Amino acid sequence: MDLSYKEKSLIASLAVTLLVFGWYFLQFFSSRVFGHSNEFTFIDMLMPITLMVVLEVIIQSLLAGKNKEDERDALIAASSYKNGYWVLSIGVWLLLVQLLYVASGGGYDILLDSSPVFISHLLLLFFILAEVSNFITQLYYYRKGV
Numbered sequence: 001m002d003l004s005y006k007e008k009s010l011i012a013s014l015a016v017t018l019l020v021f022g023w024y025f026l027q028f029f030s031s032r033v034f035g036h037s038n039e040f041t042f043i044d045m046l047m048p049i050t051l052m053v054v055l056e057v058i059i060q061s062l063l064a065g066k067n068k069e070d071e072r073d074a075l076i077a078a079s080s081y082k083n084g085y086w087v088l089s090i091g092v093w094l095l096l097v098q099l100l101y102v103a104s105g106g107g108y109d110i111l112l113d114s115s116p117v118f119i120s121h122l123l124l125l126f127f128i129l130a131e132v133s134n135f136i137t138q139l140y141y142y143r144k145g146v
Helices: 005-033 042-060 071-103 118-142
Strands: none
Touching: 005 042, 005 118, 042 118, 071 118
């Protein structure tokens, strides 16, 4: 199986994203289960983002090649960003509806904790899920066609 530059780049970005943020969210949500939720700060949230940038620069420089973008690449990017947008929109709307429902006295808080730290991590999780769906959609379209 011969992979193009774009496919190699997408696979590398997907792997780095899943590894870095998978580890981060595992640490965060497991600390919430064991009652250590106050240990995470803004700096802790910036660490995986910084690590992602550094790893992406290193990986993309190793994969650097002549990259001519054609109409097919633009169509694939537009289609995949649309899917990522839908994932992010649905996640944010679900979070907003839940917060408004609880704030209006509507009943049970399915989040079990509506603290700003928890909400910010959920928003970050939705951004990462949108990016992952974008990568997966692009890989699918490069293999199967638009």
